[in-house]
Amino acid sequence: MRTKYPIFLYLLALLLVGCETTKHQAKYVFLFIGDGMGVSHVTAAQLYADSVLNDTAGITFTKFPVVSSSTTYAANRFITCSAVAGTALSTGYKTSINTIGLNTSRTDTLYSIAKKFKDSGRKVAILTSVSIDHATPAAFYAHVKSRNEYYQIARQMLKSGYDFFASGGLLQPYGLKGDTLSPSIFDLGKAYGYEFTSTFSGVDSLVKLGTKPIVYSSPNPAPGSSLNYEIDRTTEGVSLADITRKAIEVVNNPNGFFIMVEGGKIDWAAHDNDAATVIHDVIAFSRAVDVAVEFYRKNPSQTLILVTADHETGGFSIGNRSNKYDVHPALLQFQKVSKEQLHQIVHEFRTSNPRATFNDLLSLLNQYTGLSGSIQLTDSEKEVLRKAYLNVYGSNNNAEEVTTYSKTDPISEYAIQIVNQKAGFGWTTGSHTGQPVPVYVIGVGQELFAPMLDNTDIPKKLLEASGLK
Numbered sequence: 072m073r074t075k076y077p078i079f080l081y082l083l084a085l086l087l088v089g090c091e092t093t094k095h096q097a098k099y100v101f102l103f104i105g106d107g108m109g110v111s112h113v114t115a116a117q118l119y120a121d122s123v124l125n126d127t128a129g130i131t132f133t134k135f136p137v138v139s140s141s142t143t144y145a146a147n148r149f150i151t152c153s154a155v156a157g158t159a160l161s162t163g164y165k166t167s168i169n170t171i172g173l174n175t176s177r178t179d180t181l182y183s184i185a186k187k188f189k190d191s192g193r194k195v196a197i198l199t200s201v202s203i204d205h206a207t208p209a210a211f212y213a214h215v216k217s218r219n220e221y222y223q224i225a226r227q228m229l230k231s232g233y234d235f236f237a238s239g240g241l242l243q244p245y246g247l248k249g250d251t252l253s254p255s256i257f258d259l260g261k262a263y264g265y266e267f268t269s270t271f272s273g274v275d276s277l278v279k280l281g282t283k284p285i286v287y288s289s290p291n292p293a294p295g296s297s298l299n300y301e302i303d304r305t306t307e308g309v310s311l312a313d314i315t316r317k318a319i320e321v322v323n324n325p326n327g328f329f330i331m332v333e334g335g336k337i338d339w340a341a342h343d344n345d346a347a348t349v350i351h352d353v354i355a356f357s358r359a360v361d362v363a364v365e366f367y368r369k370n371p372s373q374t375l376i377l378v379t380a381d382h383e384t385g386g387f388s389i390g391n392r393s394n395k396y397d398v399h400p401a402l403l404q405f406q407k408v409s410k411e412q413l414h415q416i417v418h419e420f421r422t423s424n425p426r427a428t429f430n431d432l433l434s435l436l437n438q439y440t441g442l443s444g445s446i447q448l449t450d451s452e453k454e455v456l457r458k459a460y461l462n463v464y465g466s467n468n469n470a471e472e473v474t475t476y477s478k479t480d481p482i483s484e485y486a487i488q489i490v491n492q493k494a495g496f497g498w499t500t501g502s503h504t505g506q507p508v509p510v511y512v513i514g515v516g517q518e519l520f521a522p523m524l525d526n527t528d529i530p531k532k533l534l535e536a537s538g539l540k
C-alpha cells in the first residue's frame with residue numbers, strides 16, 4: 072500500500088492537469104446559421120467571388136481551421152424544416168416538424184443555449200435577415216407548437232430578457248387579423264422594458280442611456296419583413312454585416328456574450344431556385360462573419376465562431392444536365408435583381424405597357440438578366456419566353472403564382488431558369504433536402520467540432536467550449 076499511494080497521487084495530479092488543459096472558456100460566442108446553405112451554395116459563392124469578382128478574400132469562413140459537417144434530420148421526417156433544425160441547434164434535441172422549443176410530442180419545454188448563456192451572466196443578441204419571429208431566430212427564445220404562431224412567438228421574445236434583437240421586423244405585431252383584444256407587441260414590449268427603433272442612431276442613443284434591451288427593425292423592409300436580398304440592396308439598405316457590427320457594440324461587455332446571426336434569405340432564394348441571388352446572399356453572410364472575425368482577431372483566446380446551416384435547400388448543384396461539364400458563373404453577373412424583384416418589374420411593366428410587344432419584353436429582360444443581350448438565346452429558349460409572354464399578357468392577374476416565400480410569374484420564372492441553366496447550375500427541388508450541411512469553426516474549443524456531427528451536438532459543444540457544460 073505504501074508504494075501504491077504516491078503513484079495514485081501522481082496519477083490524480085496528472086488527471087487534474089489534463090482536465091485543466093482541456094477546460095475551455097470561450098467568453099464570446101458567435102453562432103452563424105446560413106438558412107438553407109449547403110456545401111454547393113458556399114462553393115458556388117466561392118467560385119463567383121474568385122472568378123467573377125476577383126475577390127481574393129472570397130468566402131473567408133471556408134478557411135477556418137476546423138471544417139466539419141452535420142446531419143440535420145428531424146425526429147419524425149428525414150428532410151427537416153427550419154423550426155426543427157433551429158430547435159436542434161439551439162437546444163440539442165430533435166423535435167417534430169414545425170415545432171419550436173418543445174419536445175416531439177409538444178408536451179415539454181426545451182431550453183435554448185441562448186437562455187443558458189443569459190443565465191450565466193453573458194449578454195445575448197439574436198439577429199436575422201428575415202423577420203425576428205421567423206423559425207430560426209424563434210428557436211432561440213420561443214416554445215410553440217407551430218412556427219406560424221408569429222404573435223405568440225413575438226410575445227415570448229419580450230419575455231426572454233435578451234439584450235438585443237435585430238431583423239427586418241415582425242410579421243404579426245398586432246396579432247391575427249380581426250383580433251382587436253390583443254395588445255400590440257410594441258405596447259407589450261414597453262411593459263417588459265424593451266425599446267423599439269428603426270435606426271442605428273436610435274440604437275446608439277438607447278445604449279448611451281443604459282443597458283436597455285433593444286429591438287431593432289430595418290427602416291425599409293423587403294416583403295416578409297426582411298432585409299433586402301443582397302442583389303437588390305441599395306447603398307442605403309441595411310446589411311447583415313451592419314447589424315452584426317451594431318450587435319457587438321450593444322452586447323460587448325466583460326462578462327461575455329452569445330450572438331446568433333441568421334442569413335435567412337439564402338433559403339428563400341434557394342426555394343426560388345435563383346442561383347445569382349443565393350450567391351450574393353452567401354457573400355453578404357460571409358461579410359457578416361468577417362465582422363465577427365475582426366472581433367476574434369482582437370480577442371483570440373476568448374472567442375469562438377461557428378458557421379453552419381440548418382439544412383440544405385433546393386438540391387443545388389454546380390453542373391447540370393444540359394451543360395454537362397461546363398460552368399459559366401460569369402453569366403450570373405448580368406442578373407441585376409432577384410427573381411422576386413424581377414416579378415415586380417415585370418408586373419409594373421405590364422401595367423404601364425399593356426400593349427408591349429414580345430421584343431419590348433426581351434429588351435426589359437436584357438436590362439435585368441442579360442437575356443437576349445450578353446446572354447444569347449436559342450430559338451427554343453425564345454419560344455419558351457414567348458409562351459410565357461403570351462400567358463402573362465393574356466391573363467387578368469399577370470399569371471401570378473405564390474411560391475414558398477414570394478410571388479412569381481411565368482416570364483420571371485423561365486427567365487431565371489434559363490440564366491441558371493446556361494450558367495451551369497442545377498436544382499432538384501423547390502423544397503429542402505436531407506443532405507448534410509457544412510460546419511466551419513475558429514477559436515477556443517474549435518477542436519471539439521470534428522469529426523462529423525449531428526446538429527444536436529453543436530449546442531452541447533458550444534456550451535462545453537464556453538465552460539458551461
Ligand SMILES: [Zn+2]
Nearest residue numbers: 107153338384
Ligand atoms: Zn426553407
